[in-house]
Amino acid sequence: MENEKLEFKEAKNQFDTTKLIKYCVAIANEGGGYLICGITNKRPRQVVGSQAFATPEALNKIKAQIVEKLRLRVETTELQHPDGRVLVFEIPTRPTGHPLAFEGTYLMRSGEELLPMTPDMLKRIFAEDQQDWFSQPARSEATSDDVVALLDTQTYFDLLDIPYPDQSVCCIGTIRESRFN
Secondary structure, three states: OOEOOEEEEOOOOOOOHHHHHHHHHHHHHOOOEEEEEOEOOOOOOOEOOOOOOOOHHHHHHHHHHHHHHHOOOOEEEEEEEOOEEEEEEEEOOOOOOOOOEEOOEEEEEEOOEEEEOOHHHHHHHHHOOOOOHHHOOOOOOOOHHHHHHHOOHHHHHHHOOOOOOOOHHHHHHHHHHHHHO
16 A cells, blocks of 8 residues: 555656655655555556666665765665566655755655645654753753742742741751751
8 A cells, every 4th residue: 555654666667866866855754664666556556577776786876876865875675576576765764853855845745746845744843853842941050049039939938828937048048958968
């Protein structure tokens, strides 16, 4: 079944290098997956064999081009089937928070088409490596005196409906000292 993780291409004799790189971008942007050459695009799927990148030199060359253009390492597997050679490109996911682009365009797949990514998808990807503001510290490297100065201690005692101590700094200092001794 063709879905976000699988893309089938007949590619009986060859497969366009630019198209392959674009598919690598789109599949990586969608979490990684496989581009499989030598199987019909339409159902019912049949193995037809592929001569795309048929020699070890041609296969190594296209893998090097993908690394050079995308900074993404794609693995390949050749399968020998009675009806012909099947070539599988295993495409990893893109780095977290970084969508991939080719020639200035962030790509995704929509059915059989490669399209520019939608703004909502790009926003989601860019936000992946950003911490939620709520999980970030409001203040760091504060001393205990800084904490006391920042606390609204009067409100604390009012909420508990108990009187505010006369020597609050002394009491907190005593608690602090006893905790570390």
